[in-house]
Amino acid sequence: xxxxxxxxxxxxxxxxxxxxxxxxxxxxxxxxxxxxxxxxxxxxxxxxxxxxxxxxxxxxxxxxxxxxxxxxxxxxxxxxxxxxxxxxxxxxxxxxxxxxxxxxxxxxxxxxxxxxxxxxxxxxxxxxxxxxxxxxxxxxxxxxxxxxxxxxxxxxxxxxxxxxxxxxxxxxxxxxxxxxxxxxxxxxxxxxxxxxxxxxxxxxxxxxxxxxxxxxxxxxxxxxxxxxxxxxxxxxxxxxxxxxxxxxxxxxxxxxxxxxxxxxxxxxxxxxxxxxxxxxxxxxxxxx
Amino acid sequence: xxxxxxxxxxxxxxxxxxxxxxxxxxxxxxxxxxxxxxxxxxxxxxxxxxxxxxxxxxxxxxxxxxxxxxxxxxxxxxxxxxxxxxxxxxxxxxxxxxxxxxxxxxxxxxxxxxxxxxxxxxxxxxxxxxxxxxxxxxxxxxxxxxxxxxxxxxxxxxxxxxxxxxxxxxxxxxxxxxxxxxxxxxxxxxxxxxxxxxxxxxxxxxxxxxxxxxxxxxxxxxxxxxxxxxxxxxxxxxxxxxxxxxxxxxxxxxxxxxxxxxxxxxxxxxxxxxxxxxxxxxxxxxxxxxxxxxxxxxxxxxxxxxxxxxxxxxxxxxxxxxxxxxxxxxxxxxxxxxxxxxxxxxxxxxxxxxxxxxxxxxxxxxxxxxxxxxxxxxxxxxxxxxxxxxxxxxxxxxxxxxxxxxxxxxxxxxxxxxxxxxxxxxxxxxxxxxxxxxxxxxxxxxxxxxxxxxxxxxxxxxxxxxxxxxxxxxxxxxxxxxxxxxxxxxxxxxxxxxxxxxxxxxxxxxxxxxxxxxxxxxxxxxxxxxxxxxxxxxxxxxxxxxxxxxxxxxxxxxxxxxxxxxxxxxxxxxxxxxxxxxxxxxxxxxxxxxxxxxxxxxxxxxxxxxxxxxxxxxxxxxxxxxxxxxxxxxxxxxxxxxxxxxxxxxxxxxxxxxxxxxxxxxxxxxxxxxxxxxxxxxxxxxxxxxxxxxxxxxxxx
Numbered sequence: 008x009x010x011x012x013x014x015x016x017x018x019x020x021x022x023x024x025x026x027x028x029x030x031x032x033x034x035x036x037x038x039x040x041x042x043x044x045x046x047x048x049x050x051x052x053x054x055x056x057x058x059x060x061x062x063x064x065x066x067x068x069x070x071x072x073x074x075x076x077x078x079x080x081x082x083x084x085x086x087x088x089x090x091x092x093x094x095x096x097x098x099x100x101x102x103x104x105x106x107x108x109x110x111x112x113x114x115x116x117x118x119x120x121x122x123x124x125x126x127x128x129x130x131x132x133x134x135x136x137x138x139x140x141x142x143x144x145x146x147x148x149x150x151x152x153x154x155x156x157x158x159x160x161x162x163x164x165x166x167x168x169x170x171x172x173x174x175x176x177x178x179x180x181x182x183x184x185x186x187x188x189x190x191x192x193x194x195x196x197x198x199x200x201x202x203x204x205x206x207x208x209x210x211x212x213x214x215x216x217x218x219x220x221x222x223x224x225x226x227x228x229x230x231x232x233x234x235x236x237x238x239x240x241x242x243x244x245x246x247x248x249x250x251x252x253x254x255x256x257x258x259x260x261x262x263x264x265x266x267x268x269x270x271x272x273x274x275x276x277x278x279x280x281x282x283x284x285x286x287x288x289x290x291x292x293x294x295x
Numbered sequence: 296x297x298x299x300x301x302x303x304x305x306x307x308x309x310x311x312x313x314x315x316x317x318x319x320x321x322x323x324x325x326x327x328x329x330x331x332x333x334x335x336x337x338x339x340x341x342x343x344x345x346x347x348x349x350x351x352x353x354x355x356x357x358x359x360x361x362x363x364x365x366x367x368x369x370x371x372x373x374x375x376x377x378x379x380x381x382x383x384x385x386x387x388x389x390x391x392x393x394x395x396x397x398x399x400x401x402x403x404x405x406x407x408x409x410x411x412x413x414x415x416x417x418x419x420x421x422x423x424x425x426x427x428x429x430x431x432x433x434x435x436x437x438x439x440x441x442x443x444x445x446x447x448x449x450x451x452x453x454x455x456x457x458x459x460x461x462x463x464x465x466x467x468x469x470x471x472x473x474x475x476x477x478x479x480x481x482x483x484x485x486x487x488x489x490x491x492x493x494x495x496x497x498x499x500x501x502x503x504x505x506x507x508x509x510x511x512x513x514x515x516x517x518x519x520x521x522x523x524x525x526x527x528x529x530x531x532x533x534x535x536x537x538x539x540x541x542x543x544x545x546x547x548x549x550x551x552x553x554x555x556x557x558x559x560x561x562x563x564x565x566x567x568x569x570x571x572x573x574x575x576x577x578x579x580x581x582x583x584x585x586x587x588x589x590x591x592x593x594x595x596x597x598x599x600x601x602x603x604x605x606x607x608x609x610x611x612x613x614x615x616x617x618x619x620x621x622x623x624x625x626x627x628x629x630x631x632x633x634x635x636x637x638x639x640x641x642x643x644x645x646x647x648x649x650x651x652x653x654x655x656x657x658x659x660x661x662x663x664x665x666x667x668x669x670x671x672x673x674x675x676x677x678x679x680x681x682x683x684x685x686x687x688x689x690x691x692x693x694x695x696x697x698x699x700x701x702x703x704x705x706x707x708x709x710x711x712x713x714x715x716x717x718x719x720x721x722x723x724x725x726x727x728x729x730x731x732x733x734x735x736x737x738x739x740x741x742x743x744x745x746x747x748x749x750x751x752x753x754x755x756x757x758x759x760x761x762x763x764x765x766x767x768x769x770x771x772x773x774x775x776x777x778x779x780x781x782x783x784x785x786x787x788x789x790x791x792x793x794x795x796x797x798x799x800x801x802x803x804x805x806x807x808x809x810x811x812x813x814x815x816x817x818x819x820x821x822x823x824x825x826x827x828x829x830x831x832x833x834x835x836x837x838x839x840x841x842x843x844x845x846x847x848x849x850x851x852x853x854x855x856x857x858x859x860x861x862x863x864x865x866x867x868x869x870x871x872x873x874x875x876x877x878x879x880x881x882x883x884x885x886x887x888x889x890x891x892x893x894x895x896x897x898x899x900x901x902x903x904x905x906x907x908x909x910x911x912x913x914x915x916x917x918x919x920x921x922x923x924x925x926x927x928x929x930x931x932x933x934x935x936x937x938x939x940x941x942x943x944x945x946x947x948x949x950x951x952x953x954x955x956x957x958x959x960x961x962x963x964x965x966x967x968x969x970x971x972x973x974x975x976x977x978x979x980x981x982x983x984x985x986x987x988x989x990x991x992x993x994x995x996x
Contacts, residue, residue, distance in 0.1 A: 035993075039985040047978040055971050058947055058964035063973025067737035067980075070952075073747030074961050080751060094992065101993035140996045147995075170471065170559075171606045171644055172663050176727045183726060194994065249733050261976055268983040275990055 010233045013292065017237075017285025020112055021277050024284075026120040027111050031276035034100060036269070041093040045086050049079060064261065102140050105283070106132025109205045112284045135204050138212040143197045146216075150193050151186065158185055195234045196223060198283060202290045226293060233289055234282070241278045244271075327548060327808075328353045329508030333480055336515040336539075337556060342469050344458040348480055349410075351451045352444070356488035359443040363450070364422075364494035365404075365436040366505075368478035371497035372400035372461040376431025378423075378763070379465070382499035386768050400461025404436065404481060410451035413441060425496050425763065434497040436481070454481050465499070466651050472520075473643030477553040477653060478503065485692075485810060495694040500771045501762035502686075502693035505550040507808050515541040516556045523562070523602040524554035525656045527636045546634070548808055549654035550690050557643045560602040565615055567622045569594035581627055584793045585800060594626040597634070603641040606663050610672065614639060614659065617676040620715035625684050625707065628796050629803040637683065639676065650675045652682030666729035668736070670712055670719035677715075678708040689806045696813050697771075698758045698836070702779020703799065703816075706787075709741030709780065742784045746955050749777030753958065758782065758836045759813050781955050782835045788953035789831075789908055790824050798823045830905035835956060841900035844910055844928060844948055845962030851892040851942035856880055892916070892943035894965075897932045900958065904928040913950040916941040943967060 021028070054060035054071070062068045110128020111120050118124075159182055166178035199219045200212065209215055223230055248271040255264040335346035354360050371379035375393060383392075394400075407415045418439040423429040444450045458479060460469045467477040484494025485506050493504060516522055518538055526546025533540045546552070578589045585592070599622075601614055618639055626632050638656040642649035649660030657679035661672035685707065686693065686700035693700060712719065718738040720731045730736060752773040755766045765771035787795035802811070802819045817832045834840050856879045861870045894914055904910055909925035916922070918941035926933045937943065947964035949957065957963065 035986050035989060036982075038989055039982050042985045042989070043978060043982045046981060047974070050977060051971065051974045053961045055969040055974050056966050057961045058945055058966060059961045060970065060973045063977045065973075066735075066976070069737070069739045069743030069747050070960060072737075073743065073750070074959060076747055077750055077958050078961070094989070097989045097993060098996055101996045104993075105996070143996070169644075171604065172727070173606055176663060180726050246733075253735050265976075265979045265983075268979070272983070272986050272990070275987075279994075 010229045010236070010289070013233055013285045013289035014236060016288040017281050017283075020284035020288075021281040024111060024120050024280055026122075027108060027125060028273055028276045028280060030122060030125055031104060031108070031279065032269070032273040034104065035097075035272060035276065038093050038097045038100065041096075042090050045089060049082065050075070053078065066261075099137075102136045103129040103133050105201055106130070106136050106205075108280055108283055109201060109287065112280070112287050113205055132201075132205065135210050135212055136201055139197055139200050139204070139216070142200075142212055142216055143193065146196070147193055150189050155186055155189050158182075158189075191234055191238060192231065195230065195286070196220065198286050199223060199230070199290055202283070202287050206287075206291065206294075222290075222293070230286075230289060233285055237278065237282055237285060241275070244274060244278070248274075327508055328355045328486075328506045329483065331480075331508055331510045331512070331552070333510070333512045333552070334515075335480070335512070337474065337476075337517070337520075339472050339474070339517055339520070339556075342460045342462075344456075344460065344476070344479060346458070346480060347406075347453070347455045349451065349453055350483065351449055352483055353449045354444040354446055354486070356486060357446045358486075358488055359445055360440075360486060361443045362437055362439045362492075363452075364424075364484045364492035365438065365481045366478070366484060366494060366497070366503075367402045367404070367434050367436050367481055368497045368503075369400045369402040369458055369461065369464075369467070370433035372464040373433060374399065374431075377434060378425065378429040378432040378496035379434075379499050381429060381432075382763055386499070394462060394464075398462030400459050400464055400467075401433075402456055402458040402479070402481065404454060404456050406453070406455040407438060407481075408453050409441070410453060415440070415452070423496060424492075424494060425498070429496050432496045435484075435494050456481055463645070463647050466648055468646040468648060470643060470645035473557040473559070473646060475553075475555045475640075475643050475646045475648035475658070477648065477651065478551070480552070482551075493692065493694075495763075498694070498763035500765060500768055502697065503551065504690070504692040504694050504810075507548050507550050507690065509545075509547045510549060510552050511543065511545045512552055512554070513541050513543050514554055514556075515539050519558040520556040521558065521560035521562055521602065522554060522556045523560070523600065523638050523640055523656065525549060525552045525638070525654050526634075527598075546655060548633075549687070551653050553653035553656055555602065555640050555643060555648075555658075557602070557604075559605055560641075560643075561605055561608060561611075563601045563603065563611055563615075565599050565601075567597040567599055567619055569596055569626075572619060572623050573627065577627070585797055592627060592631075594623070594631050595633075597622055597632055598636045600636060600638040601641070602638065604644060607641055607661055610661055610665065613665075614641070614661075614672065614676060617673040617715075618680060620673075621677045621680040621711060624711040624714055625681055628710075629684050629707070629800050630688075630807070632683070633688070633807070634683075637680065639680070650679060652679045652686060654683065654687045657682065662724070662727060664727055664729060666720065666722075666731050668720035668731050668738075669722045669729060670716050671722050673716060674708065674712060674719070674741075677711050678704060681707050681711070684803060688808065689803055690808070690810050691812070692810060693762070695761050696759055697762050697775040698779040699811070699813060699816060701775045702758065702783060705741070705745060705776045705780035706783040707799070709745065709784070713740050713742075742781070742955065745777040745780045745784070749773050749779070749781045750956070750958050752778060753841055754839045757838055779836075785835075785954055785956045786820070786828075786831065788951070788955065794824050826907060828905075830903075834902045838902075840902035841958055842902035842954065842956045843900035843958045843962070844896060844898050844904075844954075845959060846912075846946050846948055846965045847895040847897040847932065849892070849894050849943055849946045849965040849967060851890045851967065854889040854891045854938065856883055888940065890939055890942045892937040892939060893934060894937070894943070894946040895932055895934045896926060896948055898928060898930070899962070902956075904954075910948050911950060912946065912948050914946045915944050917944045 054063060059071050062071050107125040107129035111125055162178040162182040166175045169175045196219060200215045203215045203219050251267060252264060255267060330351040331348055333346060333348040335344055337344060352363060371377045407419060415438050420437050421433045422435050422437045423432050424435055440450060460474060462468060467475055482505055484492045485504055487493050510526060514522055514524060518540055522542050524544040526544040528542055529545050530543040531540055573594055578592055581592055582589045599615060599618055601611065603611060622632055634655050636655055640656065640658045642658040642660055649658050651658045659672045659676045659679060681704045682700060685704040691699035718740060720736045720738050723730045723736055752770045755770045756774055758774050758779050762771055798820045801823050802816055805819060806815060813836060821828050855876060857871050857876055859871055861868050894912060896910060896912060910928040912924045912935060914922045914937060916939050922937055924935050945964060945966045949963055
């Protein structure tokens with residue numbers, strides 16, 4: 008099974024499932040709006056009738072930002088409690104939507120993606136994926152807490168004895184890279200666990216985790232290569248987004264920027280689908 | 296006769312020393328109660344200093360002085376009973392942040408005697424002048440004298456000391472074989488007539504206070520070390536074995552002496568040539584603004600010395616450009632720089648010594664990767680050089696009134712950066728990488744950021760508070776730096792830029808080589824501005840009052856063509872009814888409507904505007920016309936009425952944004968019709984970043 012073949016097949020699915028991406032984007036936007044709403048109401052109440060509010064349209068300006076800090080420093084502490092609710096709900100939604108995504112990916116190619124189908128798949132896999140989420144917590148703790156810390160001590164000792172800040176700079180950034188690579192391994196492992204549960208229509212999350220671990224150990228280079236390839240592409244798209252964003256500002260550019268930001272968010276959802284669909288094809292072709 | 300001869304020779308030497316590296320200016324003659332000659336050797340292996348000093352202290356007061364108090368600053372790092380660590384523990388300081396084994400620092404007085412050999416050591420004792428709470432502190436030493444020093448008299452002391460350099464302390468430290476040495480020698484406090492010694496313990500928040508002196512310092516270091524120090528290097532002598540070099544530095548009229556030694560330093564010297572930096576037009580313009588002859592404004596040339604780490608070599612030009620801007624604008628605005636040299640030190644790596652001022656020497660601070668949109672290291676170079684003026688030349692007491700140098704200098708730094716560089720991007724970086732290369736980082740001028748930070752602590756402490764008595768370290772920092780700078784920026788906007796620059800120049804030139812207090816600054820400000828400013832400083836320096844005026848309401852209604860009711864007309868009762876009004880309306884030209892607009896201003900805070908500085912209200916009407924009214928602002932509220940052919944579109948107080956101290960600028964204006972474009976723009980920005988955060992969190996499951 009070729010890594011590139013899975014990569015292309017995954018891209019094809021992501022391109023065909025635009026409705027799926029739309030649902031994911033909309034949900035992300037809605038949850039974010041729940042978080043932001045109190046802030047928007049506060050700002051609206053204080054600035055929409057003030058001449059100072061006109062400066063907001065020009066971007067970040069420290070005179071009004073100063074006002075925001077001074078006015079809301081106490082209120083923001085209170086709002087953090089409110090922010091937690093949509094954040095927790097979003098985590099649950101992510102468990103749910105993983106089921107919806109995988110359900111749609113594994114459906115027949117010519118089957119139309121409907122909201123009902125997406126929600127139904129989300130419901131079907133929610134509890135088994137939730138168990139996967141619970142299982143992933145100790146693994147994250149083990150890998151990112153213990154393994155990463157052990158590897159990190161090497162970098163720390165390099166940094167501790169650095170003669171110039173370059174030593175500390177490289178140690179710190181390479182440590183971050185190690186963290187991201189370890190994180191990607193754990194995340195990839197649990198992507199494949201979910202795929203296995205869907206493909207085998209199984210509910211045994213622990214067994215699936217153990218078997219998937221063995222599956223990945225045997226194909227680590229190709230599986231990880233596939234994951235990292237899409238990851239690097241995702242990073243490149245983010246850099247492209249940032250580059251274009253810098254060109255857009257003020258007046259009509261501000262409206263274009265808002266549109267561009269939302270296109271980018273939709274593309275990020277597309278990458279989420281791309282990751283899972285490529286991994287699904289990789290898994291399917293490997294076990295077939 | 297012999298005695299007189301010695302005195303004449305000493306006086307001649309003293310005068311020669313004063314003139315050697317200090318240019319004569321129009322300022323009053325420096326009062327120099329002290330002379331130091333110090334010999335110090337660095338043991339770079341044991342991280343020790345072995346030193347001895349000859350001190351001559353002259354009693355310039357009318358008091359008889361029976362004892363001398365010394366600062367032994369490095370004992371702040373000797374153990375956790377010091378005032379420094381006790382203060383730190385009151386804050387968010389964790390025990391894990393205490394020095395590790397072998398990292399503590401201290402200073403021991405091994406020998407202290409009069410010039411005639413009489414031993415003073417048996418009588419010396421550590422005292423805690425800042426209260427019994429600090430009894431374990433060893434940073435202030437009291438040395439009784441066998442006989443008092445009479446007014447005009449002098450006492451000469453010989454001191455031998457040994458110091459352990461702390462590994463990483465406030466402003467002084469070593470890392471591997473790099474050293475930054477500040478506040479390192481036993482130093483007398485400041486004797487104040489009628490009050491006694493002003494010699495506080497070394498607190499976590501406070502900086503320093505010392506008397507002006509002539510310094511001659513001989514620093515011995517291993518041959519490979521590159522040395523930088525306060526003053527001017529006059530001699531460098533290598534020992535017979537060629538393993539050590541002794542550098543001699545001399546400087547007159549400074550109140551502290553710091554030095555650094557690092558084998559890795561690159562030393563670069565350049566000159567500030569005033570004739571190349573300042574044009575004739577600039578001199579002329581400033582002469583007009585200050586009302587001073589051009590000759591009095593002329594800047595001298597200055598030798599600039601940079602000690603920089605090799606990894607920052609590419610930033611050499613950047614460092615010098617910033618220093619030149621500082622020499623130029625501080626010199627033009629506040630008075631010529633009086634010393635021959637200025638040494639700029641890129642702080643030795645991991646010594647925590649960056650961003651600190653010493654007379655004729657300062658530490659900057661930069662990083663390996665910089666951005667050309669962020670004014671770093673420029674900001675710190677300009678600020679720390681500026682302390683050469685505010686604290687260096689005007690030697691205020693940083694323990695008791697830190698705002699006098701930190702606040703004035705933060706204000707001055709902002710002015711120089713705005714003039715020389717303009718808007719700078721917010722310095723945001725991640726893992727050593729400046730993020731402005733990736734994101735559109737907001738730009739700002741210093742006064743905007745100062746306001747945003749400084750006003751958050753208005754109600755915690757007055758700006759004029761002893762450094763260790765602030766509510767918290769944050770309150771100290773924000774009050775004496777940002778809030779004080781915002782206060783001065785407000786004062787500038789109220790009095791005008793020219794008056795403000797005259798105030799600061801008068802303060803600088805009037806108090807060079809002296810120790811002024813806040814009251815002296817206020818007096819100079821009032822004399823220069825020619826008005827009473829007591830109300831201003833009383834509220835904003837000495838109190839914790841919130842300043843907030845706002846527009847509370849704006850309402851426009853059409854004025855009826857006639858008023859309802861019964862009116863006496865030609866001896867008869869004439870009743871105006873609604874029907875009659877309708878008829879009158881029909882007859883009247885519709886385009887000639889009149890509107891009654893009503894604007895209410897409220898004083899939301901306790902602080903008030905003062906005499907001669909009323910609240911200015913500007914109302915803009917829908918036909919484009921404007922009306923301006925003033926209010927003395929003493930009551931809680933006032934309502935203004937306008938009869939105009941158009942409705943009011945907006946009302947705004949303080950239209951020129953003079954009152955940066957106003958804690959709520961949003962309520963300074965009200966529009967008749969709300970507009971949400973700005974609110975949507977900001978909401979969309981916050982929304983977008985929230986979406987990203989949620990997306991990343993979602994990736995965890």
